[in-house]
Amino acid sequence: MNTEIQQKFQLKKSFILFMVVFTILLQLVYFFGRSLEVSLYLKALIALLPVVPFLLALISMVSMIKQDDEMFKKITADSFILTGCITLTWTLAAGLLQQLDIIPSFSVFYVYCTMLMTFSFSYLFTSKKYQ
């Protein structure tokens, strides 16, 4: 049991660390990436830098979910389903509105940001159901 707690703590620590690195890299790429005067390939590599720590954070998150008990696994699964449904609906609606030039086009990056926020709210909403 103790090693399990230690493992969970270690996973949480690495998750937070990867998310901090991801946030820093994301800010740098988002605000300074466009002003870089380098070759297209190098620019693409720099643009994709935040993806690496995000992927590592996701791996840590999956490991954390694996160690959760059955109720928390269900909460996470329900939240993912809810997030997927909401994201599919609003991206379809926004896509159709964009197709007809009713709303302006926006970066796919905002879909990611909204998805993260939706997942947080979905998790809160779902976990409330079991309290």
Added chain:
Amino acid sequence: MKNKLKVLRAERDWSQEVLAHHLDVTRQTINAIERGKYDPSLPLAFKLARLFESSIEEIFDYQEK
């Protein structure tokens, strides 16, 4: 789903934390089961039944909606 978990736990003078430890789940899960907010999986229901030396039917009362 109604259940007698709280009564069985009280008979043994166990806290939710102690029961959670026995079943290798979190205290929140025990709390949710006791309040009828979460229905445990079959393996967890069997674990509970074995721990309290009774059958699943004696602990849980399934009523069709």
